[in-house]
Amino acid sequence: NAGVMQNPRHLVRRRGQEARLRCSPMKGHSHVYWYRQLPEEGLKFMVYLQKENIIDESGMPKERFSAEFPKEGPSILRIQQVVRGDSAAYFCASSPDRLGGYTFGSGTRLTVV
Amino acid sequence: GDSVTQMEGPVTLSEEAFLTINCTYTATGYPSLFWYVQYPGEGLQLLLKATKADDKGSNKGFEATYRKETTSFHLEKGSVQVSDSAVYFCALSGNTGANSKLTFGKGITLSVRP
Numbered sequence: 460n461a462g463v464m465q466n467p468r469h470l471v472r473r474r475g476q477e478a479r480l481r482c483s484p485m486k487g488h489s490h491v492y493w494y495r496q497l498p499e500e501g502l503k504f505m506v507y508l509q510k511e512n513i514i515d516e517s518g519m520p521k522e523r524f525s526a527e528f529p530k531e532g533p534s535i536l537r538i539q540q541v542v543r544g545d546s547a548a549y550f551c552a553s554s555p556d557r558l559g560g561y562t563f564g565s566g567t568r569l570t571v572v
Numbered sequence: 573g574d575s576v577t578q579m580e581g582p583v584t585l586s587e588e589a590f591l592t593i594n595c596t597y598t599a600t601g602y603p604s605l606f607w608y609v610q611y612p613g614e615g616l617q618l619l620l621k622a623t624k625a626d627d628k629g630s631n632k633g634f635e636a637t638y639r640k641e642t643t644s645f646h647l648e649k650g651s652v653q654v655s656d657s658a659v660y661f662c663a664l665s666g667n668t669g670a671n672s673k674l675t676f677g678k679g680i681t682l683s684v685r686p
């Protein structure tokens with residue numbers, strides 16, 4: 460049973476480009492969470508999704524960031540027109556229900572140059 | 573809002589030394605408390621958890637007790653090993669029932685010397 464799969468592991472983008480980060484939850488998990496880890500900081504909640512629904516996006520920046528979790532396929536975190544301040548590690552976690560018991564992926568490290 | 577405060581790091585210990593990493597929290601209601609560990613280049617792994625006051629979580633020789641009176645969840649291990657070198661995060665999950673998003677502390681890096 461594969462864990463939470465995130466790809467790519469490392470992503471380099473130039474300022475102004477788009478970044479797409481993918482997360483495939485564990486088999487049987489329909490709840491997905493995205494977190495961002497800035498240098499020297501703990502993880503910060505961004506968004507919580509279930510299949511085809513955004514449940515809580517209170518941690519998402521108002522502009523340039525969006526997330527989806529379609530009926531088929533991985534969850535996608537999309538960052539448009541990236542800026543240097545978007546450089547961070549982005550972690551996805553999944554769970555079978557809303558009670559917790561997360562499993563985290565290994566993260567995508569985004570570098571904006 | 574909810575918050576988690578961890579002691580400042582990094583921490584360097586010799587093998588077999590006693591470890592304490594302090595964690596205090598602020599939250600409404602009755603949160604669940606967690607310790608996560610992150611090894612270099614990897615994601616976070618759940619180390620232990622406690623869901624109510626006076627519960628003790630334990631795993632791999634690590635322990636932490638949910639202290640509501642002091643709003644603390646300090647992590648301890650009696651004898652650390654080189655393989656324990658990692659970053660440790662304290663976290664809480666609000667008990668509102670809406671969802672189980674986690675609030676993390678900043679993390680502390682532990683290095684264990686042979």
